[in-house]
Amino acid sequence: MPDRRDFLKASAAGLLGASMLRPIMGQASGAPFKLAASEGEVVFGGEQENATRVMYYNQSVPGPVIRIPQGRESIIQFHNSLDEPSSVHWHGLRIDNAMDGVPGMTQSPVMPGEQFEYRLRPPDAGTYWYHTHMRSWAQLALGLAGVLIVEEDNPPQVDRDLVFAIDDWRLDRKMQFDTNSLGSMHDWSHGGRLGNYITVNGAAEPVFEVARGERIRLRLVNIANARVMHMLFNEPAISVVAIDGQPVEPFAPESGRIRLAPGQRADLIIDMSADPGSRSAIEVVIGEYAYEIATFVYGQQAKREQLLETPIRLPDNPVNQTVLPSEFRHVPLRMEGGAMGGMRSATFEGREMDIRELVRNGKVWAFNGIVGMPQEPLFRVERGTAISIDVHNDNGWPHAMHIHGHHFIHDRNSGMWRDTALFQRGERGSMRFIADNPGKWLIHCHMVEHMAGGMVTWFEVS
Ligand SMILES: [Cu+2]
Secondary structure (H helix, E strand, C coil), X not given: CXXXXXXXXXXXXXXXXXXXXXXXXXXXCCCCEEEEEEEEEECCCCCHHHCEEEEEECCECCCCCEEEECCCCEEEEEEECCCCCECEEEECCCCCHHHCCCECCCECCECCCCEEEXXXXXXXXXXXXXXXCCCHHHHCCCCCEEEEEEECCCCCCCCEEEEEEEEEECECCXXXXXXXXXXXXXXXXXXXXXXXXXXXXXXXXXXXXXCCCCEEEEEEEECCCCCCEEEEECCCCEEEEEECCEEEEEECCHHHEEEECCCCEEEEEEECCCCCCCEEEEEEEECCEEEEEEEEEECCCCCCCCCCCCCCCCCCCCHHHCCCCCCCEXXXXXXXXXXXXXXCEEEECCEEEEHHHHHHCCCCEEECCEECCCCCCCXXXXXXXXXXXXXEECCCCCEEEEECCCCEEECCCCCCEECEEEECCCCEEEEEEEECCCEEEEEEECCHHHHHCCCEEEEEEC
16 A cells, blocks of 8 residues: 555545534434434535435434443334335344344334334444334435444543545436446445445544643544545654554554455544644545545634643443353354355255356355355354354455454454454455354445345354
């Protein structure tokens, strides 16, 4: 990679330069939270006549930021006002299987006009998100996602708690959602649906006013269908304090770079250190360009002259205190298919098909030679079994592997608990965890076009 200074500057909004900061809603704790999915229009930037047709939660893109307490039950009443079935998945939460939101496996699809009550009792605090798990290659692309925060009992002292939900849209010159390319087998067999318009909290290049000396907790969430966000921060006093919701030993990101695959999160502590009146951009690197996706603008008043120096270490969660044993049940997982992948045939719905027939069925990816959800699970174990999924990414593309209902260690010595891990092409690595949450759980690629194209399987904990 070239030095950060070598990137050419470009505008993320590209089509329209105007920026607009959309407020994101909070929630008073205690009362049931109502979440409704519907279709409507939003303005990302510019004129009302350029409003974009989307699917959204509570008429907002992204959906409202939902804040719930750790270890206590919260009720979320989901109402489907779309004219197609949907469901809500709570990404990264280790909750009851019946609340996991996977249609056809943990619940029936929520039909148009119907409701479903999600009862969440998350054991771990941190930054998570929620999104549709029904035709997500279309519904997620159209906007059905939002951020979910599980509050610590004793949150660290910061001046501000900010959320960046980062999304990637494919829009035409009139800012209209490119519907024709939904389901494109070219996208599905390559890197997934990549957009041309990046938003932060549903806005193009939003501006955040900050003050020198201010301490900000910034929660980054990649809610894009398929784009791996290579982010650049131009603030020197940054530490990463959590990954995928789970506290880590604070560390400074190398050269201000943070990489988030689809579904991944990072919590940062930033001590704003530039002079009053200055600005610093947050960029996403695509190829040789660095696109500004948001900007910190320093006000004239400093919050404090001396930066806070005491580092913040988030309180541990139950999951990141898990000690893995030295013996595992090993489960091989070979990922194959895709463009230039050399997969000639695979089994789909119990029958061996050559690649042409698979493509005619909208399938291009396989796990262990099997396309899509198999009848039998990848493995079935008793609760408490230590599992090592030994991944071989045997194709030409990176994949963001997500395990439902559990967190795992990617790379045996990383010490970081994740729910979504990026496997580079050719990579061999493991996802190690204790299968301790009873039920049927998905394992899939979170580039959702890859999931739809066959990269999905499941396991059962009894
Ligand atoms: Cu993938």
